[in-house]
Amino acid sequence: MGKIKVEVSYLPGVEDPEAITLTKNLRVLGYKTVKSVKISKVYEFDLAGKEGREQVHEIAKKLLCNEVIQDFHVKE
């Protein structure tokens, strides 16, 4: 019936240890032009029914995203 993407990323000001480590190690490796890196995760849902859109919003809010430190965007 369709595909919907959900992107989960960290809120501004929240430290992402993976991104910090990656940035640091890229500098060590000589990639000096990299100021910072932000990492986010994209879930692409393949849906069978029409009520899927609301369900995906619910899944993102309840299960994929920790709203204390993360934010999500649904892209249709």
Next chain:
Amino acid sequence: MGKIKVEVSYLPGVEDPEAITLTKNLRVLGYKTVKSVKISKVYEFDLAGKEGREQVHEIAKKLLCNEVIQDFHVKE
């Protein structure tokens, strides 16, 4: 100087255990309309210099992506 995104995803036909587990458990939880889920990771680089674009391509190819099972796209 600018931001560039790199999206790393699994090649078609490669099993992603995290995505399989998520899909299975969503069905158990009653989300029957979800046929499948694909998970990818997005790295957003904040760059200081002009030669950054080529470097990001190199970083993606050498460090972020395992080209045996993954693929990457650079979005400017």
